[in-house]
Amino acid sequence: MPDGPDVSVVLVGGVQTQSQALDFVQWFADAWAGRPLQREDGCAEEELAAAEADLGFELPAALREGYTLFGRRDDLTRQQDPLVRPTGLYVDDALNGILVFRRENQDCAYWGIPLTEIEQDDPPVVVESHGGWIPFLDRMSLAWVELVLSESLFGSDSHYDACELPDALLPSLHERYARVDLPDHPMWASEDDSPVRWYSAPGRLVRRDGIQDRSWIHARGRTAADLEIVRKDLPGRWVR
DSSP: OOOOOOHHHHTTTOOOSHHHHHHHHHHHHHHTSSSOOOGGGSOOHHHHHHHHHHHTSOOOHHHHHHHHHHTTOHHHHSSSSOBOOGGGOEEESGGGOEEEEEEOTTSSOEEEEEGGGTTSSSOOEEEEETTEEEEEESOHHHHHHHHHHHHHHTOSSTTEEEEEEOGGGHHHHHHHSEEOSOOOBOOTTOGGGOSEEEEEETTEEEEEEOSSTTEEEEEEESSHHHHHHHHHHSOSOOOO
16 A cells, blocks of 8 residues: 655644744655755845845745745746746735735736735735735745645646545545645635645645535645545546
8 A cells, every 4th residue: 555744744733933834845845746955946045135125125034934945946836826936026016015926827816925014024925816815824934835735736747636526525535634734725716615725644635625515626646556545535526
């Protein structure tokens, strides 16, 4: 039986500090992505200083530290809804200014930090939905964890699949997969796809978008065999 690292075990108790978030990313890069973080995976000090000079203010510590650690690791940050590169950071005029650091791949949504909170070390993050900007997660450190999980989930290899999960299969989800200790957060596409919740088992990761019948779930196995276990555990109409 395939086995592997379990996200829910590593995140038990939640992410309480910035250092815990960065420690998780380091673990995930090694255990899940299979390549430990290297010095070249982070953005150079000169890049970040130039971005701050262009913006006219310093980046929050949590945002800066994430860029410094893994801002160039595209497999962790730029698969579906990419992290903006330092040269692309900009301020949107909404809500007295929002520093945008991530965008949906077709520019249908954006993630950012309100300038009213920009001096905090670990400020809250908002997301632009069809109804405007709404709260996403209350700390940038949490948003880093969500970003890495989501971007890794949608990798371009054969280890990803999706299906609409009927309520009849929810007992199987809850019995075989542990809830990952991250707060509920909105899915930008619609209220029906919210909240987003994460589940895992050794070598397997599942994201559920919404809580209504036939809500979409997205699954990734660390290996192709791991993904096949998810399909057998939750025998819905998988896309692939």
